Amino acid sequence: MSIWEYANPKKFMATTTPVIPWVSWASFGLILVGLGWGLFLTPAAENFEHSVKILFVHVPSVLMAINAWFMMLVTSLIWLVRRHHVSALAARAAAPIGAVMTLIGLATGAIWGQPTWGTWWAWEPRLTSFLILFLFYLGYIALWSAIEDQDTAADLTSVLCIVGSVFAVLSRYAAIFWGQGLHQSATFSADKETNIDPSFWWPAVLSMGGFVLFFIALVLIRTNALIRLRRAMALEARANRGAS
Amino acid sequence: MLDFGKHTFHVWASYGVTVGLLLALIVASLVQARAAKARLDRAEKTDG
Numbered sequence: 394m395s396i397w398e399y400a401n402p403k404k405f406m407a408t409t410t411p412v413i414p415w416v417s418w419a420s421f422g423l424i425l426v427g428l429g430w431g432l433f434l435t436p437a438a439e440n441f442e443h444s445v446k447i448l449f450v451h452v453p454s455v456l457m458a459i460n461a462w463f464m465m466l467v468t469s470l471i472w473l474v475r476r477h478h479v480s481a482l483a484a485r486a487a488a489p490i491g492a493v494m495t496l497i498g499l500a501t502g503a504i505w506g507q508p509t510w511g512t513w514w515a516w517e518p519r520l521t522s523f524l525i526l527f528l529f530y531l532g533y534i535a536l537w538s539a540i541e542d543q544d545t546a547a548d549l550t551s552v553l554c555i556v557g558s559v560f561a562v563l564s565r566y567a568a569i570f571w572g573q574g575l576h577q578s579a580t581f582s583a584d585k586e587t588n589i590d591p592s593f594w595w596p597a598v599l600s601m602g603g604f605v606l607f608f609i610a611l612v613l614i615r616t617n618a619l620i621r622l623r624r625a626m627a628l629e630a631r632a633n634r635g636a637s
Numbered sequence: 638m639l640d641f642g643k644h645t646f647h648v649w650a651s652y653g654v655t656v657g658l659l660l661a662l663i664v665a666s667l668v669q670a671r672a673a674k675a676r677l678d679r680a681e682k683t684d685g
Contacts, residue, residue, distance in 0.1 A: 424659075432652060433639065443641035446648050450655040493662045501651040508647055607659070614666050618673040625673065628680035 400477035402620045409613045416613070420606035427453075427600030435592055447505040449596055453604035454497035455523070455564075461491030461608060462526065462554070462561040465533075469551035479620065481547035484554065485537050486615035490608055492530035499527060522563035529557035543623065 399405050431449030438445035465487050471480040502520070503513040514520065533553055540546035589597065641648045 428652065432648070437642075442644060444644040444647055446641070446644075447651040450651055454655065489665070490662060493658050497655050497658050500654045504647050504651045504654070508644055611662065611666050614670050618666075618670040621670075621673040621677040625677040625680040628677075628684045632680070632683050 397475070397477070400475070400479050402479055402624070405479050406617050406620060409617060413610055413613050413617075416606050416610040420603050420610055423599050423603030423606060425603075427596050427598075427603050430596035431593075431600060435596060438590075438593070441509060444505060444508050445593065447501055448593075449600050451498060451501040451505055452597065453601045454494045454501065456601055457604050457608050458491055458494035458498050458523075458526065459561050459565050461487050461494060462530075462557060464612075465491065465554050466558050466561075469554040472547050473551050478543075478547075478623070479616065481543075481551070482619040482623065483612060483616045484550070485547075486619055487608075487612050488530055488533050488537070490611050490615070492527065492534065494604075494608075495523065495527040495530055498523065518567035519564065522560050522567050526557065526560045526564050529553070529560060533557065 399408060428449055432446055435446060435449075437443045465484040468480040468484040468487075471477055472484065502523075506515070507513050533550055536550050536553060537546050540549065639645075
């Protein structure tokens with residue numbers, strides 16, 4: 394069996410539809426436990442006091458904002474190379490989710506920055522590249538809506554996605570590339586011994602896992618909706634041709 | 638409301654923004670899915 398079988402819209406929908414409720418409930422559970430634990434059961438940190446609780450929503454949203462763009466990059470490349478419509482629709486489905494994650498990251502980052510750095514915003518490399526990534530998300534969504542021919546829209550948005558990937562990479566690694574600015578490099582990593590106090594590690598991991606599953610569930614829901622919409626538009630066009 | 642000292646506003650604001658935007662995203666996605674299903678049903682009925 395080949396993975397490309399799932400490029401067939403019917404096969405894709407038949408496979409993903411039964412999975413969606415499980416992924417959705419798992420994501421709700423993980424987010425509820427992760428954020429509840431982070432908000433109510435973690436102690437105040439030595440340096441940041443209670444503002445450290447903001448990281449349990451800020452880090453997962455930024456993680457998904459950047460990785461959603463990388464997922465869109467992969468599916469866009471698949472579209473450009475193999476012309477599978479499902480992959481183009483999956484990229485389109487992911488864009489609004491990534492945009493909302495970026496918005497959450499920007500908002501919670503500003504709320505975190507005010508008590509920690511004494512400012513809501515600074516034009517430093519990581520924050521600026523993340524803001525540009527948000528603008529790329531908006532441009533990507535607008536471009537899909539602006540072009541009537543779906544294949545042309547998929548082509549152009551794929552190119553835009555490749556260009557925007559520069560800012561997705563910069564958002565992730567700007568603090569390392571330039572070694573300056575307010576934003577620190579990675580706060581969390583898989584290695585709990587060296588990076589983070591154990592009392593913060595589990596709620597952080599649970600909420601990050603919840604956000605990942607949340608993203609997957611919504612991408613599947615929205616991709617299935619776009620497949621149905623595309624099919625409906627094709628049938629309507631055929632009916633119109635028959636009537637005229 | 639739980640008191641987080643001088644960061645009470647910041648903590649609640651960040652969680653409020655996050656939960657609010659996630660809920661809006663869920664509602665928008667479900668509305669889009671329902672509308673697409675209804676439109677396909679109509680188109681298939683017309684198509685016979």
